[in-house]
Amino acid sequence: MPLGPPVSRDRQCFLSTLLSWQVSAACQRRNTGTVGLKLSKVVVVGDLYVGKTSLIHRFCKNVFDRDYKATIGVDFEIERFEIAGIPYSLQIWDTAGQEKFKCIASAYYRGAQVIITAFDLTDVQTLEHTRQWLEDYPCLLPVDGEHFVGSCAGQHPLVPGTPHVPSKC
Numbered sequence: 001m002p003l004g005p006p007v008s009r010d011r012q013c014f015l016s017t018l019l020s021w022q023v024s025a026a027c028q029r030r031n032t033g034t035v036g037l038k039l040s041k042v043v044v045v046g047d048l049y050v051g052k053t054s055l056i057h058r059f060c061k062n063v064f065d066r067d068y069k070a071t072i073g074v075d076f077e078i079e080r081f082e083i084a085g086i087p088y089s090l091q092i093w094d095t096a097g098q099e100k101f102k103c104i105a106s107a108y109y110r111g112a113q114v115i116i117t118a119f120d121l122t123d124v125q126t127l128e129h130t131r132q133w134l135e136d137y138p139c140l141l142p143v144d145g146e147h148f149v150g151s152c153a154g155q156h157p158l159v160p161g162t163p164h165v166p167s168k169c
């Protein structure tokens with residue numbers, strides 16, 4: 001079945017048919033607390049410079065900044081949605097990829113429902129390290145979902161001699 005985007009730009013969830021039956025039923029009963037719908041915590045981890053902050057800014061603000069500013073410790077954004085008429089908040093925690101900040105960030109991982117492990121599509125090592133990120137922090141698991149997201153942050157040529165990867169990949 002082809003899946004359209006579940007959430008529109010104005011943050012209204014319009015494809016209620018995509019919701020699980022538990023969520024739909026809870027929304028109809030206006031009893032979303034029982035399925036933890038009102039607030040969810042997402043943590044984005046991954047190596048330095050792979051595009052974690054860019055990914056979050058694109059999702060939350062629909063912007064892209066070419067200038068690199070390393071995340072210091074952790075940062076977070078809150079996105080508010082409506083799902084089947086019920087207000088819903090998504091806390092998105094942006095962590096620093098630098099080794100020296102790892103211990104700070106780990107304190108914020110607890111209670112996350114979703115972990116996104118980000119990597120640079122042009123650097124296979126950053127993909128290999130995604131497993132390490134989860135193994136280093138057993139407190140990250142178990143979570144309800146784990147997603148791998150690739151970006152082209154490094155802008156390395158994909159094939160020798162070809163131009164750099166375009167800014168939108």
Ligand SMILES: Nc1nc2c(ncn2[C@@H]2O[C@H](COP(=O)(O)OP(=O)(O)OP(=O)(O)O)[C@@H](O)[C@H]2O)c(=O)[nH]1
Pocket residue numbers: 046047048049050051052053054055065066067068069070071072095096097098151152153154155165166167168169
């Ligand atoms: N071309 C291209 N550049 C990207 C992409 N995503 C991120 N960048 C660039 O890559 C650099 C690093 O991006 P960030 O989002 O700051 O990376 P980060 O993983 O949050 O870095 P840390 O905070 O140090 O862990 C920035 O200069 C971005 O503009 C992408 O998909 N394509």
